[in-house]
Amino acid sequence: MVRLLAALPVLVAVVFGAFLLWGLNPNRDPSSIPSVLISQPVPQFDLPAVEGMDVPGFARADLVGNDAPVIVNVFASWCVPCRAEHAVLTRLVRDENVRLFGINYKDKPEDARAWLEELGNPYEKIGSDLEGRAGIEWGLSGVPETFIVGGDGTVLFRYVGPIVGEEPQAQFRAALRQAQTRAEVGS
Amino acid sequence: MKQMVHRLILALLLAAALPMTALAVEPDEMLADPVLEARARELSKELRCVVCQNQDIDSSNAGVARDLRLLVRERLVAGDTDQEVLDYIVARYGDFVLFKPPFKPETYALWFAPGVLLLIGSAAVALIVMRARRRRNPSALSDEEEAAVNELLARGAKE
Numbered sequence: 480m481v482r483l484l485a486a487l488p489v490l491v492a493v494v495f496g497a498f499l500l501w502g503l504n505p506n507r508d509p510s511s512i513p514s515v516l517i518s519q520p521v522p523q524f525d526l527p528a529v530e531g532m533d534v535p536g537f538a539r540a541d542l543v544g545n546d547a548p549v550i551v552n553v554f555a556s557w558c559v560p561c562r563a564e565h566a567v568l569t570r571l572v573r574d575e576n577v578r579l580f581g582i583n584y585k586d587k588p589e590d591a592r593a594w595l596e597e598l599g600n601p602y603e604k605i606g607s608d609l610e611g612r613a614g615i616e617w618g619l620s621g622v623p624e625t626f627i628v629g630g631d632g633t634v635l636f637r638y639v640g641p642i643v644g645e646e647p648q649a650q651f652r653a654a655l656r657q658a659q660t661r662a663e664v665g666s
Numbered sequence: 667m668k669q670m671v672h673r674l675i676l677a678l679l680l681a682a683a684l685p686m687t688a689l690a691v692e693p694d695e696m697l698a699d700p701v702l703e704a705r706a707r708e709l710s711k712e713l714r715c716v717v718c719q720n721q722d723i724d725s726s727n728a729g730v731a732r733d734l735r736l737l738v739r740e741r742l743v744a745g746d747t748d749q750e751v752l753d754y755i756v757a758r759y760g761d762f763v764l765f766k767p768p769f770k771p772e773t774y775a776l777w778f779a780p781g782v783l784l785l786i787g788s789a790a791v792a793l794i795v796m797r798a799r800r801r802r803n804p805s806a807l808s809d810e811e812e813a814a815v816n817e818l819l820a821r822g823a824k825e
Contacts, residue, residue: 484793485792491786510719512716512719512759512760512762513762515756515757515758515759515760516757522758526723579667585729592744610733611729612733613735614730615730615733615734615758616758617758618758618759618760619730620716620717620730621717621730639747
């Protein structure tokens with residue numbers, strides 16, 4: 480009993496030490512918020528097309544019952560990192576043969592049109608979220624954000640911030656591959 | 667009549683409080699009904715802004731915070747209770763948006779840790795104090811020791 484008590488301070492020190500070490504880990508982002516959406520069905524929303532564009536808008540129903548995962552990217556012409564991310568997404572659509580939908584978040588239709596005309600449009604469908612209400616349904620905290628939605632309409636992955644640079648791209652591609660194999664196994 | 671007086675007082679108090687707060691809540695967001703507006707303000711103070719994370723949405727100027735403030739008011743006007751409004755937002759943003767974490771199995775460690783640590787600490791202190799006390803009051807002399815002391819004292823008195 481006495482020996483056990485003597486070991487107690489060491490035990491407490493080890494537990495606290497491990498906790499502090501975890502806190503010091505440079506790869507831990509203390510401000511990252513866990514998404515409640517992961518593994519949940521896609522939220523309810525219905526977005527019209529961007530005014531004056533012949534790309535259709537989309538709703539929850541378009542994300543349910545597909546035979547492959549779909550990427551949903553939230554973007555805006557006023558969002559500077561989106562410009563850098565645009566090239567990455569364009570390449571992704573070209574190389575990986577994946578479907579990409581866009582949510583145009585709180586953007587003026589004419590600005591969005593000009594932006595896509597200048598950079599090209601990699602999106603198959605674009606929903607215009609002028610009020611940001613669909614954004615709330617998706618638990619959005621900022622732009623850009625990118626989701627991978629499984630064919631059955633389950634949200635599988637969420638990336639906050641631009642997918643730019645080697646590590647984020649690798650991370651995203653890995654998640655996409657995982658979603659694709661999940662679809663193959665499931666069918 | 668009494669209710670009207672109450673409402674009037676509340677309205678006056680709210681009006682008096684206005685200049686004191688650095689308002690993020692813009693006039694066009696506010697509800698005409700002062701009671702609902704007061705509830706909205708209280709709720710907004712319990713909700714964390716997801717962009718500027720240590721600010722509540724009531725005092726944040728971020729776009730999402732404004733959207734959430736409007737949403738809170740919309741739900742209140744629709745007749746939701748305070749809890750229903752909070753649940754609505756938690757369903758979309760998670761427990762993270764609540765400044766006061768809910769009490770459930772995942773948060774037991776959070777709620778109980780201070781008490782448990784206090785218990786361990788006070789147990790340790792009690793143990794140390796008890797030991798120190800035992801050392802200060804050594805047990806009485808045995809009969810043999812008593813006899814030896816007496817003999818020594820008697821010898822000292824003789825010389």
